[in-house]
């Protein structure tokens with residue numbers, strides 16, 4: 001199935017392939033739009049647009065939670081149909097409108113009070129003019145995965161989802177109230193510390209919690225795996241000692257088998273986790289390279305730096 005096939009709005013550019021937001025992203029987007037110090041504080045009077053809505057599950061969740069109107073724009077008839085089914089399933093037809101249309105040509109985007117986007121760097125740039133205009137009107141912008149550099153580092157929240165994906169909320173009113181120094185502070189508190197990348201922790205955390213998280217994160221704390229493996233070796237030594245001295249019984253053999261399973265499972269899990277983080281960094285690098293190519297830049301994009309820095313970080317833990 002490629003581009004230009006039946007069901008695609010004629011002439012519409014492919015902004016991104018279908019890749020629905022994860023349940024965690026949907027859940028956190030709902031939180032991010034909600035009340036509270038860190039939320040956008042939307043209510044029934046708001047109108048949320050999803051540019052490239054896919055199956056519109058995100059909009060259904062938002063509509064259900066806040067009773068606001070939502071408009072999903074989807075250029076592929078297959079996903080627009082799927083979105084209609086979701087709307088029917090969640091019984092939010094009175095709130096959610098699904099449009100089989102091109103998201104780059106939305107005539108009534110001025111109705112939006114919130115715009116959600118889960119596209120890619122290049123497509124975010126393609127929408128720069130309309131998104132910037134909306135943002136200046138006071139529309140809140142939420143971008144899944146990619147920060148919108150053209151909004152001038154003004155994001156007021158950056159939420160970590162699924163361990164790595166980031167959800168950025170841009171809210172001009174709050175950005176002004178916070179002042180530019182807050183963005184600088186957010187950057188300083190970056191959990192990954194990649195130079196030039198607008199990444200901030202999701203919430204203020206105490207120093208103790210940060211230390212605790214660092215301690216139990218095998219990708220950041222190189223000692224935790226060594227401590228675990230050392231403890232397992234000590235346990236095996238003890239069990240073998242008991243066996244050798246004739247003190248062993250069936251329970252000791254069971255414990256040995258269970259310990260071996262635990263040992264291999266934990267090490268396998270950490271290897272998979274590390275591979276997933278590396279893949280994420282590679283994807284980011286590819287997206288940044290595509291964006292830089294689109295802008296005609298020759299400089300190495302930060303995505304590559306991010307990938308190599310992440311790799312270097314991961315190597316330390318080996």
Ligand SMILES: C[S@@+](CC[C@H](N)C(=O)[O-])C[C@H]1O[C@@H](n2cnc3c(N)ncnc32)[C@H](O)[C@@H]1O
Pocket residue numbers: 012013014015016017018019020021022050051052053054055056057058073074075076079101102103104117118119144
């Ligand atoms: C990454 S998915 C995001 C889906 C949804 N917003 C979510 O977060 O679950 C991007 C969606 O944009 C749609 N899309 C791509 N180009 C588009 C265009 N020009 N107009 C409208 N939708 C488009 C794709 O078909 C796909 O469903």
